[in-house]
Amino acid sequence: GAGVSQSPRYKVAKRGQDVALRCDPISGHVSLFWYQQALGQGPEFLTYFQNEAQLDKSGLPSDRFFAERPEGSVSTLKIQRTQQEDSAVYLCASSLVPGAGTQYFGPGTRLLVL
Amino acid sequence: QQQVKQSPQSLIVQKGGISIINCAYENTAFDYFPWYQQFPGKGPALLIAIRPDVSEKKEGRFTISFNKSAKQFSLHIMDSQPGDSATYFCAASMSMHQTGANNLFFGTGTRLTVIP
Numbered sequence: 001g002a003g004v005s006q007s008p009r010y011k012v013a014k015r016g017q018d019v020a021l022r023c024d025p026i027s028g029h030v031s032l033f034w035y036q037q038a039l040g041q042g043p044e045f046l047t048y049f050q051n052e053a054q055l056d057k058s059g060l061p062s063d064r065f066f067a068e069r070p071e072g073s074v075s076t077l078k079i080q081r082t083q084q085e086d087s088a089v090y091l092c093a094s095s096l097v098p099g100a101g102t103q104y105f106g107p108g109t110r111l112l113v114l
Numbered sequence: 115q116q117q118v119k120q121s122p123q124s125l126i127v128q129k130g131g132i133s134i135i136n137c138a139y140e141n142t143a144f145d146y147f148p149w150y151q152q153f154p155g156k157g158p159a160l161l162i163a164i165r166p167d168v169s170e171k172k173e174g175r176f177t178i179s180f181n182k183s184a185k186q187f188s189l190h191i192m193d194s195q196p197g198d199s200a201t202y203f204c205a206a207s208m209s210m211h212q213t214g215a216n217n218l219f220f221g222t223g224t225r226l227t228v229i230p
Contacts, residue, residue, distance in 0.1 A: 042205075105150075105158045107155070
């Protein structure tokens with residue numbers, strides 16, 4: 001399909017491990033967002049890319065969280081030294097036009113930190 | 115601080131009935147108000163969206179009512195069906211954000227159950 005894809009779909013990590021979550025946006029979409037969705041809550045913004053430029057990382061909860069989109073397409077969200085409170089679903093969304101337009105979400109990566 | 119407040123938390127409706135979910139916001143810079151539908155294990159999917167220059171938008175069985183002065187908007191699902199059972203999120207964003215990020219601020223969600 002031509003939607004947003006994310007991998008892995010599920011990730012179990014031991015506390016202290018590093019994890020990397022991948023997002024493949026819709027081809028040609030300029031804007032890419034990462035959100036964190038805790039159980040029973042709405043998604044919360046983490047960071048935003050316009051092409052390869054990370055324009056907003058105000059939602060990243062700590063310096064253990066790092067995101068990149070080096071070629072303006074695929075993005076990776078990395079969490080270092082995972083903690084139990086990092087357990088959540090991590091959603092990626094893309095949109096065609098910066099500043100406007102529908103955001104299309106991927107299925108998410110469910111991260112469980114033990 | 116929750117930028118978008120949503121109610122009710124859960125809703126049970128008989129098949130054929132009307133489901134109504136309400137949201138309120140404070141930030142007058144918001145200029146885009148979408149509703150997303152999320153099924154378990156899936157990402158949110160856009161259902162319908164409105165901009166503040168209109169008071170109502172209808173798409174099939176789904177209607178958004180928007181009250182700019184009250185800073186409130188609501189989703190009405192007419193002739194609710196069991197297949198509509200899902201979690202619904204209202205959201206808001208601003209197109210002229212200083213960083214260029216028109217990220218969405220989501221409500222806390224409403225779990226809708228439509229009973230056959």
